[in-house]
Amino acid sequence: MKRTTALLALVVVTASLLTGCDMVKAGARCRAGAPAGRDATHVLFCTNGRWKRALTIGQAANFILSTVPGKIESVTTGIPSAPAGEAISSPLAFKVTSRTGTPLAKAKVKISSTGTGAGLSASSPTTGETGSDGVVQFLTATVTSVVGIFDVTAKVEGTDFVATAKVNVVPAAASKLTIVSGDHQTFTAGSNVPVPMAVKLTDSFGNPIGGKKILVEWAAGLQSGLAKSVITTDAGGVAATPAGTGPGLPVSTPATAGAFPVYFYAEREFSSVATTFNHTTVAGPPGIITLESLASPLSAVAGEAFGEPLAVKVTDFSHNPVSGATVTFTVVPAGGADAVLSAPTAVTGADGRAQVTATAGSTAGDYTITVTSGSASTYFSMRNT
Secondary structure, eight states: OHHHHHHHHHHHHHHHHTTTSEEOOTTOBOOTTOOOEEOSSEEEEEETTEEEEEEEHHHHHHHHHTTSEEEEEEOOOSOOEEETTSBOSSOEEEEEEETTSSBOTTOEEEEEOOSSSSOBOTTSOOEEEOOTTSEEEESSOBBOSOOEEEEEEEEETTSOOEEEEEEEEEOOSOOEEEEEEOOSOEEETTSOOOSOOEEEEEOTTOOBOOSOEEEEEEOSOOSSSOSEEEEEOOTTSEEEOOTTOSSSSOOOOOSSOEEEEEEEEESSTTOSSEEEEEEEEEOOSOOEEEEOOOSSSEEEOTTSBOSSOEEEEEEOTTOOBOTTOEEEEEEEOBTTBOEEESOSEEEOOTTSEEEEOEEEOSSOEEEEEEEEETTEEEEEEEEEO
16 A cells, blocks of 8 residues: 555656656657657657657656655754853754755755844854765754754755754853842951852853852951852852851951952963952941050058059950940949049040049048940059058
């Protein structure tokens, strides 16, 4: 049945192709240059003034069909990829065969893509011709700057035969590392960075790049933990340090108050694709009060002023000066000996220093003056003579 159908199709096609040939008789006279003719079973050519049988109708049909496109298919290897705006990594390849299933040479093939997203660039070559193996390759096809998978449609010119191949457009090389959030924080020296620091890695077209390592290099002088760490970008190109931590672990920032930069590099240290977070660390609450008077006890004649002020320096536990702290001075009498202060409190300056003056009371003896600021406290030893 299949053979009968195939033969019938061959007869129909042959009849269609040979309709323009005149019916002639083998051996009859003909003029030189006359077009091919046919009889009931053969195709005839005019040779030496006589019609001569050359091919059977079936042979002629096979010859004609072997020159007519019958199919196009993709022979592209896998799904080629291309960085945004660049050439496809491996050739787009399509094979054209004739109606008899043999490779068809010199067939014109045109490729195209549709849509406004990922696709072939306007400058990409779009036409080609098959070789002797029936295959046409597009070796320098380029893509747009949009990331994603798209279909390339190949069509044999002059026919409705088409085939498709897929292409995957991936981000181009890393070009920019921008700060998303967490910059310009102010926090206590020696504590952890309170808000996550987030960056976004993109190519030159703004496409996010996921799965890339970002090296985080913290300023020198960390109290504990590591000076460097690595975070990885997500599908949106974003990477962030954990909340309330230093480089990958709960790590204290430098104990010294002041400017505190944190450097972010894409993929390797000192990469040109980088950015910097700039933070400021400030002193913590009062933790230590240091007496700045050299003598102990401080001594003065009863009823007269002490020769030096009651001077103190207030710092946090990391020895950063605490400015603007209220310092309270309290006389603790003993055996009637005491003093009169110029003021019960003083406020520290930028250097953490504060002072009051004292005048010895009328009664001789030893006593103390306590000094407090926040949770910190100390005292002066005093003597009236």
